[in-house]
Each structure stands twice: as structure tokens, then as C-alpha cells.
Amino acid sequence: MPTADELKTRIEEAIPGAQAQVEDLTGGGDHFRAEVVSDRFDGLSRIDQHKLVYDVFGSEVGGPIHALSLKTSIPGGN
């Protein structure tokens, strides 16, 4: 079962320079919320920003990770 720390590490390793804060919403290891800040989001639509994060987990999102709620932003801006 994934933990919030594990998700944080995986996001930060997969998206260099990203800073992630991950919360396990239910404590059950399947509903998470992540706030991710990265330069990589610059110039991307919100949907492509979220896809970039979802891609870190592939088919785990919707599988063992039942829900991953996301908020993405660019450092120093929106």
C-alpha cells in the first residue's frame, strides 16, 4: 500500500526540481491529495500539468491509488 511519503518521493524524483506535498486523505493509503510546484509546468495547460503528475504513477492511479487529487503550480506564480 503506497504511503504519502512514497508518493512525494516518486513525484520529486520523476519531475526534477519539483516540490510535492502529499497528504493521505483517509489514512487508508488509497485517497491522496498532492500539491506540486515545478518549473516544468510553465507553459502547460492545467490538464497537461496534471497529466505530467499522473504519468508518474501510470495505471496505479485508478488502481491501488484510488484517487489522487492534484493542485499544480509554477514557483512564484500560478
Next chain:
Amino acid sequence: MTNAEIRAFLEEAISENSVMLFMKGTPDQPACGFSMRTSAALNSLGVKYAALDILPDPRIRQELSDLSGWPTIPQLFVDGELVGGSDIVMEMFESGELAELLGVEQPELEAEPEPEQPVQQRPIGLENRLN
């Protein structure tokens, strides 16, 4: 139905309905909080939309995610384009972008704090009916 038929059905639903919501359950009986919030946002904007419950067959969700590249449900499409799942839709709803995209007026948000109702103080009164 074969997988290809499901895929074709989904593609047709997306192209023929200018506002198309894929959700768990129905707008009247949503089966998941994320789907509920997303359909409630559309309801409160007063827009007409088509909704498809993905639950009856697990292949619906599989085919939908394959074609949209989006892993979770709900998914909202406007004019054939994926707008997002519940996080994006709710962010856009709150900022007014969703109303703009759909060409409707943003309703007055209920987030405005209710004016505090003065507490009606009534004197303690005892109605004596013993006599």
C-alpha cells in the same frame, strides 16, 4: 458489445455532446463524491449536459482512459476536448473560468458569508395557566 464498439460509442458521445460528463453514477444518484461535486457544479451553472455512468461495465472506464489519457473519473469534455477531472473542474468553477468556457453567467456564489442573524431575544415568559 466489443471493446471497439464501446470505444466507438464513447467517441461518438464526446463528439456529439458539446458538454459531456463521464461519471460514476448519474447526476441524480452520483456514486462517488468526486462525480457528485462535478455534476453539482454543472447543475449550479444551469448548463445542459449529457452524462454517462461508467459503472455498468468496467471496460467503459478502460476505453475512456485509453482515449483521453486521463486515469480517473469523472472526466468532463467540452466541444470534444477534455477539460479535466473534478479538481480542475472545481478550480475552474470557483474562479469563474468554467462559466466563461460554457458561455453562461457565473451564479452568485453561496460562499458569501451569511449575514449574521440577530438572535431574537425574547424575555423569559411563563404563562401561568394554573389559575
